Amino acid sequence: MRMPQQNSPFVSVLRREWGRMTSRRLYFGACIVLPLFCIFFMATIFGSGQMERIPIGIVDLDWSATSRDISRTVETVPTFAVTAHFSDQESARKATQQKKIYGYLVIPPNFESDVLAGRQATLSYYYHYALLSVGSEVRGAFETVLQPLSMGPIVSEATALGVSESTVTNFLVPVNVQSHPLYNPDLDYSVYLSHPFFFILFQVLILLVTVYALGSEIKFRTGDAWLESADGNIFTAVVAKLLPYTVIFIVMAIFANYVMFGVLHIPFSCGFWPLNLTAVLFVIATQALGVFIFSIFPAI
Incomplete structure (x- = not known):
């Protein structure tokens, strides 16, 4: 009789983390609702782009x-x-x-x-x-x-x-001064504030979610089951656990770029591919920083 093939440790950790994510509304709010709110907030906070009233x-x-x-x-x-x-x-x-x-x-x-x-x-x-x-x-x-x-x-x-x-x-007034600001002729605040401010808030969210996702295993005393599902491989355990968050955060970052540069027409000097590639690297680097922080301060 042929035994059914078991899932690999990577897939086991991935399925286990997906079940944890979908079982708590906290993850839905932190990974989807809050980033969308930040995008909407930073896209509308400056109104016409200049301070008025x-x-x-x-x-x-x-x-x-x-x-x-x-x-x-x-x-x-x-x-x-x-x-x-x-x-x-x-x-x-x-x-x-x-x-x-x-x-x-x-x-x-x-x-x-x-x-x-x-x-x-x-x-x-x-x-x-x-x-x-x-x-x-x-x-x-x-x-x-x-x-x-x-x-x-x-x-x-x-x-x-x-x-x-x-x-x-x-x-x-013998000298008539004419001002011609380069790269931002309308003196629009959203041009140089909306995009970086969003990614600052977004980085804080990524750090918090990453540290919490790892720290919850210690907080709820499920670390042994987590490592067991990864077959004792800590690299597999960490990468598979954070992969769903990585995908969600990358989608949010690309959507933010589309809103800022596509809908709001903020000028930029490169194409969307290099811009989105930078966003992908930003998400991965921030998650790596979260793992580093958690490895030094494991208590949440």
Whole structure:
């Protein structure tokens, strides 16, 4: 009578791990749901690609027609969302420290009278620079909107004296600077943040799942059965155990590349094959790092 052929140790470990994966919803959430959530989150977090409607405040100490025009001009800037008007600088400063707003503009007392009388008038703005990207956006937007306002009185006075507006503008701003950013002309944050940020989160997930998959054998005291199914070969035991996770994570990485570079049209300088090959190596290297970490710190 011919005996049925038994499975090889590699297949035995593989089938055993597949049964463990499908018996607990934890693996489904960690291997599929969380990566998909990270892809969706990083693909939509930046919206149009630029920061818009950053909360700021205005401290109007003049209460004049000119100050109200300045406030309305600031409110039209897409970068800003004027969420509060303050009666003193101390309240605005506290709101900035509490991150209720990320900057505020101060219009000093007697601002309109100083402008009309030709005296020096100062508009001050403050911004929260603990968050560098937000602070840079607020500062750049303030400089952009206040530069024409600062030249307005001079241009009006010179025009009244018969000097053309273009002549005055060329005198005040003799050098016209044009900015042409390479590789990211739209200054889109998603171009250089979405893809790396996703793979940082994805790497953390791979490390956690790898360490847990190996450590659960010790935690639940099933290590002997695991090695027995691998016929005592630790290399076979580890590789066969991690293979299902490797396949799932590679599929997720390739899908993330498709979403980032295919759907969102993030520019890249190589083809999809080299890009996906890098993703495959990334998954394998991260799993190898997880095995190394577990070999040093086996207690989870």
